[in-house]
Amino acid sequence: MNHALAVELSIVAAYVAVLVGIGIFFARRQTSTDTYFVASRSVPGWAMGMSMFATIITAVTVIAYPGASYAGNWSLLVPGFMVLGVLAVAGAIIIPFFRHAVGMSAYEYFGKRFGTGARVYSSLAFAAGHFSKMGVVLYLLGLTVGSMTGWSVYAIICVVGAATILYTLIGGMQAVVWTDVVQGIVLWIGIFIVLAYLWMLTPGGARAAIALAAANHKFSLGSMSLSLSKPTVLVLCLYGFFFYLQKYTADQTLVQRYLIARTDREALRGVGLGALLCVPVWALFMLIGTLLWAFYRLSGEALPATLKKADEIFPYFLSTHVSPVFTGLFLAALFGAAMSSMASDLNCIAVVGVEDFFRRLRPDATDAKALRVGKVMVAIFGVLTIFFAVELAGSKGTALSLYFTITSIVAGGLAGLFLLAFLCPRANPRGAWAGIVLSLLVTAWATLTLDHGSIVNLGRWNYPLNSYMIGVIGHIVLFVVGYIASLVLRGEGSRELTLWGWLQHRRETALAEANAIAQKS
Structure with a gap:
């Protein structure tokens, strides 16, 4: 193993150890389902907001946004603006409503309104979509990091999956939240490090890069046509509005965040903080992709013929132009983004399993029994996620296409x-x-x-x-x-x-x- 890879591996290993350590720290407190699933409703609003931010920003985002702006323009940012619109329209009503209308599961509300069948349908739709998402995120992490470092894709999937299962299983929602806080901080540091490298390495600096990008319309948000058959601004706004409306009203990963805050006011502040953190991070990842495009044109550096997709450019730049220490830090942020998303989904799927299914089938079961069932569900779905990601890694894309088809129908x-x-x-x-x-x-x-x-x-x-x-x-x-x-x-x-x-x-x-x-x- 060469020196650079040893440094990167050491930083990533230390980071993963910190996340597992947080899970171990909170392990003794997990004595009830209230603590395990909603952190005894005691999380400060700012920490809840950071957790929401880290849950929304996945490893897919870290690669997809720079790739999209490198290949085209900033149109992918348009749906993100709608998160602010959804909160402005509905945040002050929906957040306190859910905090008082449901116990732990968002789908309890649909059961109260439309009966058990609607609750089961919405719960299964959520579980199917997010289980698939976990596998895809883990697979793409392995693929991306493997291409950057030469590490085994299968080893990355298994190690990251096992570590995430461990700290989620033993630490519950408290571990999920506080590892999310760490992940959010590391992600911001990683972004600014990459931007600094791009500004320093680009001939003529940031001014030349931005001028070239602007002259080539790289900052465009897309067509203002009213056509619905192309990805116009109108289409992206409609997509973003309904996507985030679903996230904030019918997605357990976000509704559960409302429930862990101390008060309604802190929940509202936390949700606002999470949204306000997401939008600039999306924009900064777009900027990274645009600056990468300008860098390779201004520097005249040729890209390898082996790079077939725009999504591969950012990982290649990191592996060839950034110090191993800083590459390791960004890899840690990439690992953390995937682990944060997976941990949140595992805990939320366990909530849905316990509250929407187990308690209805076994209404006389003790809380201790429900807690054990929740932990077993975290372990089972975590292991299944690893198997799914490994299967995707060997499928050469066919299973990935099938995933997008099935989840778009079910959810x-x-x-x-x-x-x-x-x-x-x-x-x-x-x-x-x-x-x-x-x-x-x-x-x-x-x-x-x-x-x-x-x-x-x-x-x-x-x-x-x-x-x-x-x-x-x-x-x-x-x-x-x-x-x-x-x-x-x-x-x-x-x-x-x-x-x-x-x-x-x-x-x-x-x-x-x-x-x-x-x-x-």
């Missing part, structure tokens, strides 16, 4: 289901199921006939719009069909668990508090 419509439940007092279980079924059918048709029938060719009946619109259509179909079907089909709605019922509850609570204060004075 469709959850934001639409939330809107139906939250905004429509007359919505009922029959209407909801009509919306779910039609949404799944439409999403399956669009996914299978995409790109002029790449999987199933139906000729003139192929899906005609851009792929980013599939999720948008799935949400809208579920909401519209669910609402109309609820009006047509008989069933009992509910005002109490809607926005209108929640606003009334808040007014009554505020009035009661004001009366209590007046009586005391």
Whole structure:
């Protein structure tokens, strides 16, 4: 092993050891499901925000964003802006609502509104999508780091997977949160180190690089056309809005973050912090890709013919131009991003398994038994994730394509289901199921006939719009069909668990508090 690889490996090993150490530190406190899954609702708002930030920024982001801006422009940043729009519209209502409407699982709400079947459907959709995501993130980490260092892809997958399972299993949500905090800090340091290298190494410095990029429209956010068949700004805004609406209303990994904060106010601040940290990091990764493009043109340095994709340029630059110490630090950030995402998903899948399935099947089980079941689920799903990632590594892309196809069908419509439940007092279980079924059918048709029938060719009946619109259509179909079907089909709605019922509850609570204060004075 040469000196550079030894340095990089030592830094990565030390970083992974720190994360496992955090899990060991919190291990003794994991004596109840409340502690294990929601950290006894005692996490400071700033730490919750850092955890949310680290959960959203995955290892895929670290590679995909520089690759996208290197190959094209900054259009991939447009959906990210919508996270701020979603929070501005709904944050102050949705966050306190979930903190008071559910115990630990986001899908408990769908069960209250539309019955057990809707709760099971939404839970399974979440679990299927995030289990697949864990495998893909772990696989892409192994592939990226392996190409940079020459380390075995299979060894990377197994070591990172095992370490993540260990600290998540023993440390619970507290370990997940505080390792996320460390990961967030390391990621920011890594970003600034890479930017400093690019500015120093580029002939003419940052000014020359930015001028060249601007002259070639590399900072463009995309076409302002109203077409829905191309990735225009309109399409990306619609995609981003519904994507983050689903994340903030029907994704256990984020809803669970609301529940771990000490108070409603700290939860709201934490969510805001997480969103405000994400947007500049996405922009900085875009900037890295653009500066890389300018660097190779201004320096005249030729890229190896073996590099076939834009996603490979950033890892190549790190391995050839950055000091082993700083490369090791950035590798640690890359490892941490993957581990943070996987740890969060493992804990959340265990929550869903315990709260939405085990407790319903075994209502008389003790909390200690539920805690043991949750830990077993972390271990089982963690090991299955490793096997899935290893299978992807040997599949040469076919399994990866199948993953994107299946998850786009299964996970469709959850934001639409939330809107139906939250905004429509007359919505009922029959209407909801009509919306779910039609949404799944439409999403399956669009996914299978995409790109002029790449999987199933139906000729003139192929899906005609851009792929980013599939999720948008799935949400809208579920909401519209669910609402109309609820009006047509008989069933009992509910005002109490809607926005209108929640606003009334808040007014009554505020009035009661004001009366209590007046009586005391």
